Amino acid sequence: MLDDLDERIVHALAGDARRTYADIGQSVGLSAPAVKRRVDRLRETGAITGFTVRVDPAALGWQTEGVIELYCRPHTSPEAIRRGLERYPEIVSASTVTGDADAIVQVFAADMRHFEQVLERIAGEQFVERTKSTLILSPLLRRVTATPPA
The missing domain is CATH 1.10.10.10 (Winged helix-like DNA-binding domain superfamily/Winged helix DNA-binding domain)
Structure with missing residues (x-):
């Protein structure tokens, strides 16, 4: 602490x-x-793991952002999901979650067609049973760190 x-x-x-x-x-x-x-x-x-720069994704050519819910085949480990997703440069975060989906993936793409191609490639991974995607229209709030719990 x-x-x-x-x-x-x-x-x-x-x-x-x-x-x-x-x-x-x-x-x-x-x-x-x-x-x-x-x-x-x-x-x-290890409380501070490094120092970095925050860049506007649009400055790097990423005009489209989306979230993909992954529904995986039975007995798929989080490590298998991570290994399967780490080679996608468009994925900026991936997390296992509670609820119906097994994982949620945040994707940046150049445009809608590029997002669709990434979605199709991810959906084709051997561990993925199905996906559900949502496009981000306007990010309303992004924080680097949250206020610690009281």
């Missing part, structure tokens, strides 16, 4: 990973070296 200062540091970095330790320290009430020590510790313990 992270303490309050660690959480505030993580949220500051999630909002902008290029912020300086001094800037973060000023907002959380610590010196730059103290922030650096905490960030180093958070990386060592």
Whole structure:
């Protein structure tokens, strides 16, 4: 578990990973070296797994976004699903879920035809029994990190 200062540091970095330790320290009430020590510790313990950039998918040519529900053949393991999906560059996330579907896959595609081709390829995977897809019209809210539970 992270303490309050660690959480505030993580949220500051999630909002902008290029912020300086001094800037973060000023907002959380610590010196730059103290922030650096905490960030180093958070990386060592695995609470922070890396630093990245967030890019608008449209800037990379991804104009279409959709979610595909996967309904898998009996006895398909999550590892088999992951292995089957990891080679698709269009898939930005895949998760097992509760409910009727076995997994949900988030896909970015260049256009509708490209999305359809990806959907057809995924539906053709040996472990997939059927799919159900939904196209995203307008993302309303995307957060990098959620507020921690109280």
